[in-house]
Amino acid sequence: MNKLIFVGLGGFVGATMRYATGLFIQQFVDTSRFPYSTLAVNFLGSLMIGFLIGLASVEGLLTVSAQAFLITGMLGAFTTFSTFSYETLNLFQLGKVSPAIMNLSFQVFLGIAAVWAGSAMAQVVNLSSTRL
Numbered sequence: 001m002n003k004l005i006f007v008g009l010g011g012f013v014g015a016t017m018r019y020a021t022g023l024f025i026q027q028f029v030d031t032s033r034f035p036y037s038t039l040a041v042n043f044l045g046s047l048m049i050g051f052l053i054g055l056a057s058v059e060g061l062l063t064v065s066a067q068a069f070l071i072t073g074m075l076g077a078f079t080t081f082s083t084f085s086y087e088t089l090n091l092f093q094l095g096k097v098s099p100a101i102m103n104l105s106f107q108v109f110l111g112i113a114a115v116w117a118g119s120a121m122a123q124v125v126n127l128s129s130t131r132l
Contacts, residue, residue, distance in 0.1 A: 010073020054122020
């Protein structure tokens with residue numbers, strides 16, 4: 001039951017962060033032409049998930065409760081795969097094939113690259129913390 005509470009609290013934080021990030025990005029770019037907010041959220045979420053999973057791989061660095069809050073709750077609510085799927089389908093249905101394919105490609109490849117980069121960053125942090 002304790003883990004469920006941490007996931008729920010993290011979900012609240014992540015959903016709030018996702019909404020605020022979307023509003024922030026909309027100030028700078030026209031999101032009606034391409035879903036930049038979703039791309040940014042998915043990239044940042046993938047980067048953070050990779051980093052936290054990398055840290056969690058070091059035994060004792062992240063507790064089970066911290067993992068439930070940060071990874072499952074917060075980042076699960078922060079990233080927006082369902083929104084990405086809807087926006088891509090919508091672009092196809094509107095006949096905007098190039099933006100749809102571009103969105104699909106960027107989301108998938110940048111997401112994978114961000115998870116890799118986050119994991120690599122965590123390894124650097126882990127290596128430097130073991131030397132202290």
